[in-house]
Amino acid sequence: MTADISIRREAAISVVINGVLSLAFFLGMFGTAPRPLGWMAPDNLALDFVPQSIAVALMSALVPALVARKTLGNGAALRPILVRAVLFALAGGLLGGSLAFSVGATAFPTIGWGAALTIKIAYGGALGALVATLALRRLLSSARAL
Helix, strand or coil: CHHHCCHHHHHHHHHHHHHHHHHHHHHHHHCCCCCCECCCCCCCCCCCHHHHHHHHHHHHHHHHHHHHHHHHCCCCCHHHHHHHHHHHHHHHHHHHHHHHHHHHHHCCCCECHHHHHHHHHHHHHHHHHHHHHHHHHHHHHHHHCC
8 A cells, every 4th residue: 555655756756845945935035136145144044044944844744744644545643743743843943953053153154145045955855855755754654553
C-alpha cells in the first residue's frame, strides 16, 4: 500500500514549492532592485532565516503527510501528524535562530542581492526536502506497524 507514496517525489515537490515560496518572500522582504544586503540591521537578512525556517518546516511536514494519509486510506490518526508538524516547526525555528545568531555574532560583510537570493532559495528547498523526507518516513513506518 505504501508503494503509491514516493518519498523522493514528495521531497522533490517540496524543493520546488519551498524554493518558489522562498523567492516570493525574499522579493517581498528585500525588493526586486539588486543592492547589497546587510546580515544585520537595517536589512536583517540573518534574522529572516527564523520565519523562513518555521514556515518551511511546518508546511513540509504537514502537507506531504496529509497527502500520504489520504493515499494510504487507512485512517491514520490526524493528531500525530499535526503534533509532528508543530514539532518540526519548532525545530525549524531553532535552526533559523541558530543561523541568525551565528551570522550575527560573526559580523559578516554585506552580501550581493543575487547571492542572498540564491542562498535563501537553496536553503528553503533543502530544508523542505529534508523535513518532507523525515516526516514521511515516520508516517510510513507507523503505517506499516498497523
